[in-house]
Amino acid sequence: NAGVMQNPRHLVRRRGQEARLRCSPMKGHSHVYWYRQLPEEGLKFMVYLQKENIIDESGMPKERFSAEFPKEGPSILRIQQVVRGDSAAYFCASSSGLGGNQPQHFGDGTRLSIL
Amino acid sequence: GESVGLHLPTLSVQEGDNSIINCAYSNSASDYFIWYKQESGKGPQFIIDIRSNMDKRQGQRVTVLLNKTVKHLSLQIAATQPGDSAVYFCAETREGAQKLVFGQGTRLTINP
Numbered sequence: 001n002a003g004v005m006q007n008p009r010h011l012v013r014r015r016g017q018e019a020r021l022r023c024s025p026m027k028g029h030s031h032v033y034w035y036r037q038l039p040e041e042g043l044k045f046m047v048y049l050q051k052e053n054i055i056d057e058s059g060m061p062k063e064r065f066s067a068e069f070p071k072e073g074p075s076i077l078r079i080q081q082v083v084r085g086d087s088a089a090y091f092c093a094s095s096s097g098l099g100g101n102q103p104q105h106f107g108d109g110t111r112l113s114i115l
Numbered sequence: 116g117e118s119v120g121l122h123l124p125t126l127s128v129q130e131g132d133n134s135i136i137n138c139a140y141s142n143s144a145s146d147y148f149i150w151y152k153q154e155s156g157k158g159p160q161f162i163i164d165i166r167s168n169m170d171k172r173q174g175q176r177v178t179v180l181l182n183k184t185v186k187h188l189s190l191q192i193a194a195t196q197p198g199d200s201a202v203y204f205c206a207e208t209r210e211g212a213q214k215l216v217f218g219q220g221t222r223l224t225i226n227p
Contacts, residue, residue, distance in 0.1 A: 108157050
């Protein structure tokens with residue numbers, strides 16, 4: 001399966017802990033996006049990365065949240081000192097980025113629950 | 116436009132009928148639009164896309180119509196099947212921006 005892979009699928013953390021969400025893009029894709037979804041809502045953009053670069057982080061909270069896409073390995077969305085309001089589904093998407101806008105293909109998400 | 120956290124609009128259709136799902140987008144500068152299907156517990160699945168230089172595009176059993184004058188997008192599904200049950204989202208972006216802005220979503224349910 002060459003689709004976008006996210007892990008873990010479910011993550012439970014206590015308030016104050018750290019959450020790390022991983023995303024491996026589709027083969028051949030060098031553009032990665034992270035979105036957040038609350039129940040019964042559409043996805044909200046957080047951050048857009050290319051290899052080793054953050055291109056647009058306009059949707060990401062300034063504190064506690066960070067993202068990276070290293071030269072080797074998956075993209076990581078990191079949430080420090082989690083709070084109850086961080087509970088949501090976090091989706092990663094990837095695209096080839098070639099020839100202007102291309103469809104973004106999504107993984108099945110990580111469902112983060114904060115106790 | 117942006118989702119506002121209300122209960123999802125629901126469209127119920129009979130199996131075999133055609134479905135039409137509508138979406139009003141917010142940004143007149145948007146020039147690339149995508150329809151996604153999201154099943155419970157899964158990520159959005161790409162259905163079809165359209166660029167602003169077109170007003171209609173067809174895929175397998177699906178057609179997307181774009182009316183830039185009124186900033187309206189629609190997805191038509193022919194001969195709706197039980198497997199089409201899902202939440203459908205439209206998403207917009209503009210050249211160079213990359214980030215997608217998702218609409219509120221519509222839940223499609225199929226009556227046997």
